[in-house]
Amino acid sequence: MKLNKWTVSLASVGMVSVAALVQAEEKPNMVQTMLDSTTLSGYVDTSAQWNPGTGNERLPDYKFGGPTKADGFNLDVVQIRIEKPLEAAEWAAGYRIDLWAGPDANFAGTQSLGVPGDFAVKQAYIALRVPVGNGLDWKIGAFDSIIGYESDQSPLNPNYTRSYAHTFEPQTFTGIMASYRFCDTFAASVGIADTLGPRINARATEHGKAESSKAYFGSFLVTAPESLGFLAGSTFEAGVVNGLEENGTRAAYNENATFYYVGATLATPVSGLRVGGSFDYVDVHNTSGETYAFGGYASFQATEKLSLHLRGEYLRDRGEQKFFTTDVTDPSASTNPDRVMAWTATAQYDLWKNVISRLEFRWDHSLSGQKVWGTPTTNVDGGSLRNEWLLAANLIYKF
Helix, strand or coil, X not given: CXXXXXXXXXXXXXXXXXXXXXXXXXXXXXXXXXXXXXXXXXXXXXXXXXXXXXXXXXXXXXXXXXXXXXXXXXXXXXXXXXXXXCCCCCCXXXXXXXXXXXXXXXXXXXXXXXXXXXXXXEEEEEEEEECCCCCEEEEEEEEECCCCCCCCCHHXXXXXXXXXXXXXXXXXXXXXXXXXXXXXXXXXXXXXXCCCCCCCCCCCCCCCCHHHCCEXXXXXXXXCCHHHHHHCCCEEEEEXXXXXXXXXXXXXXXXXXXXXXXXXXXXXXXCCEEEEEEEEEXXXXXXXXXXXXXXXXXXXXXXXXXXXXXXXXXXXXXXXXXXXXXXXXXXXXXXXXXXXXXXXXXXXXXXXXXXXXXXXXXXXXXXXXXCCEECCCCCCCCCCECEEEEEEEEEEEEC
């Protein structure tokens, strides 16, 4: 124990006793007690990216990508997490705060004032548990979406770049959600939010008063038990989200949109090999067209440090509800073709402790023949290329 000089002086003249000082120093104050179970964690995400050829002004429009990252070195994002996890008690309480700093914070779109900047509150919620059955858990505040195969958090993904499905899925809700685990193999979540997100505290008012314009969502997760042999730990999940974006701006129409998602990850008899698949579909009500994506995934843990990952994806995006566009009335404003095939191969080698190191190759191909990427042109497609390639290195330090 270390006492400051003023305290030692008081003890030397008999104004306080050393025993009392020791007892006072050892007794935690209120702040220490409150922070005792709080954890601090996060990561620093960096990359270097090369897009072969010239004319990189228009690139495939997937999340956390784009021309600002092409042909150079990048600080992607820094995440700081402050968290008090729920304890095993019946009446447990906790919280989580995820803060983002860096260019990728602009993609999050959670800024409550609607002003883009290199800072975002990605999540901030209170967690509660009430003693109903096995324990009913609640989140109140701003939290990540419950649907999707991939995550906004780069360390949780097998690939550096994100899929098209992840790009058009809702990502952040401001509202309340309840989760319940019925047994070891089945869990479900339901909730209500202000809008489809992501802007924190936004309101949807195009269809009347804000109190009647909300977003609703639900999902379930099935986990294979140990009795299924090599399939143990495999998962199947499905979810639905329905609602309006802020002020009904979904695809420039004042209509509800419904997002459907199913995904599965399967263990295999081959040691270290896991495969997965996902399907996302968006229905913007009372409009024509369709937006959906199929994704296939394979991951192989070759050695303790080396893992290999492959992703294949098919995107269909057309008609009035076309998602990847800056203007639904102008085909030249499309940021992706109507039909896209994308392949991504990633090698990860964990050479340093706490560091994820990846090398990734990606190929995006226009199946519809549209040229929307590359150098902008005056033709009907608005671009000069049907193919785009990417080679990237990704380093992430987790703490």
